[in-house]
Amino acid sequence: MKKTKSTIVILLFIVAYFLIFINILPPKSRWVFPEVKLVLQPVPAVxxxxxxxxxxxxxxxxxxxxxxxxxxxxxxxxxxxxxxxxxxxxxxxxxxxxxxxxxxxxxxxxxxxxxxxxxxxxxxxxxxxxxxxxxxxxxxxxxxxxxxxxxxxxxxxxNRKTHNKETRLNFTVCISTLFGDYNNVLQFTQSLEMYKLLGVNRVVIYNTNCGPDLDRLLKSYSQEGFVEIVPWPINQYLNPSRGWNFKEHGGDLHYFGQIITLNDCIYRSMERSRYVLLNDIDEIIMPYQHDNLNSMMDMLQSQHSNVAEFLIENHIFSKKHFEPSGRFHLPRWNKVPGVNILEHIYREDPDRNFYHPLKIIVQPRLVEQTSVHEVLKKFGQRFKVPMGVCRIIYIRVALRGSLKLEQLHEDKRLWDFQEKLIPNVDKALRRAGLLREEEEQS
Known part of the structure; x- marks a missing residue:
């Protein structure tokens, strides 16, 4: 009996499909057929x-x-x-x-x-x-x-091609590695605010660890959207070196993985930034003939259209020598840890008898591999920017400590921006809770 019913159902299916095919059976038929469900295999997850x-x-x-x-x-x-x-x-x-x-x-x-x-x-x-x-x-x-x-x-x-296009930036600064409980808050704030004035749109920082005050400042800048923090727990996986020379410093990897982070930052910026600046946290790539980086790069690009890598000379400003008038020794910054870059105006000449490291500005789409001081593989040329056009202001321990004060060059380029720089630094410190009203009034 069951077999007979099954045979009848199959015959009904065949007749119905035939009638539909020759347009005899109306679309809204009173025929009722068993429901057929299409079962899909689950999509694998990753x-x-x-x-x-x-x-x-x-x-x-x-x-x-x-x-x-x-x-x-x-x-x-x-x-x-x-x-x-x-x-x-x-x-x-x-x-x-x-x-x-x-x-x-x-x-x-x-x-x-x-x-x-x-x-x-x-x-x-x-x-x-x-x-x-x-x-x-x-x-x-x-x-x-x-x-x-x-x-x-x-x-x-x-960097996949999507319909959600992010606004293209002009300049991104890549700070390779932050480690060793670094807490130079005042200089870091001054550098970031100086970059804002120069036209930088974003600063990317690879953070292994830093001091508590700088951590508060970084979170404040991150919330603002100017700083992008990439956690970099390299010390959880390897024994990173604190120096560049394996024979001298030992360890598994050069300088906390600095080269890896710089390459990662270039590729992160490839579809969203016109230029990328590769430099350290206490360095400022400073134009000397233009008021901002955009004007400078427009001029350089018009003269050197096939250049992928612009080399910038590094100049040390000794932090042991202070500008004598003390006009920028501001009491309200006394409790903020770090160096006040406006107080240091004496620049060393590099010793050109030895290797003098450079820093770089690149067009990320033309770069394949980079190191710290030069691009290793690129789809374009390199150009060393004359120091009269641009150079790095690097305030640190003197590299040529034997030079006397009269052998140094007075360089007050940072002072050209002091009217906007100082209030902007105050605002950033206040926003991070590192500067209080009573300190500002003192």
Whole structure:
């Protein structure tokens, strides 16, 4: 009996579809058919890494970030990592394609040439995205066909072409590493406010740790939107060096991973900033013929259109020599820790018999790999900017300590901005709770 009923239902289906096909059965038929549901397989999920440093499973390496990068023929994505240089083995790229996993592709591993002899170094991994893959995440595998792909930690791919276009910035400053409980609050505030006056739109800081006062200041600037803080807990994974020379300073990695953070910052800025300034927290790249960086770079770019890397000479202003009148020794800043840059106007001449490090302004879209003082790989030329056009103001311990005061040059360029700089510094310190009204009135 059951078999007969099943046969009748099947025959009814066949007759109904035939009648629909020849347009005899009306659309709103009184025929009732069993409901048919389409069951979809669940879309796989990926475990996105929430850290700025992600250990790579079954290796001694670490992944930092991933970016779309189609400037090199045959590759579509670039992963920035920290690799142990004596442990490079074949790796495979795999992508999450907005709903499914791609086939694996071979990875091309490029260790940066500037590693200064340390066991770990900045490394690029280039990957090819398979066709028909709208890649959103990527990771690396030690085996071509692993089990439990979804258990891997995945990096989100930045710089993907989207409809949500972020406002393009003119200038981003990349501060490579902040460590050692650094608490030079006054100089840091003055430097940030000076950069605002010069036309900088954003400052990116990679923070391992800093002093309590500077931490309050950073949070204040971050809430304002001017500073972007990237947590950089490198000391939780490696023994980072506090110096650049492996033989002298030891450790696993050059200067808290400075080269890795600078490269990461350039790629973060590639689609959102016209220029990137690479310098330290206590340095100001200062134009001397223009009132702001925008005017200076427009002039330089018009004269040197194919330049990717502009080299800026570093000049030391000794912090042991003070401007004698004391006009900028402001009592309200006495309780703010740090150096007052307006009090130091005596500049050393570099000793050109020795290597004199430079800092750089780059067009990020023309840069492939950078070191601290020069770009390693680029799609353009380099140009050393004359010191009369631009130079770095670097207030620190004298590099040439044997020079006497009369052998130094008086340089009051910062004073040209003091009318706006001082009230802006006061406002920033007040906003962070580091300057009180009674101190301002003293």
């Amino acid at each position: 475990l996105t890494s929430q850290q700025s440093i992600t250990p790579l499973t079954n290796t001694k390496h670490f992944l930092v970030s991933a970016f779309m990068d189609q400037r090199r023929t045959g590759f579509d994505a670039r992963i920035i990592g920290i690799f142990r240089r004596d442990s490079i083995h074949p790796l495979h790229c795999i992508f999450f394609c907005a709903g499914f996993f791609s086939k694996t592709t071979s990875a091309s591993v490029l260790v940066h040439s500037d590693h200064f002899g340390f066991p770990f170094g900045a490394t690029d991994v280039l990957c090819r995205i398979p066709e028909s893959c709208n890649a959103t995440h990527v990771t690396l595998l030690t085996k071509q066909n692993p089990v439990n792909i979804s258990d891997q930690l995945w990096l989100p791919i930045r």
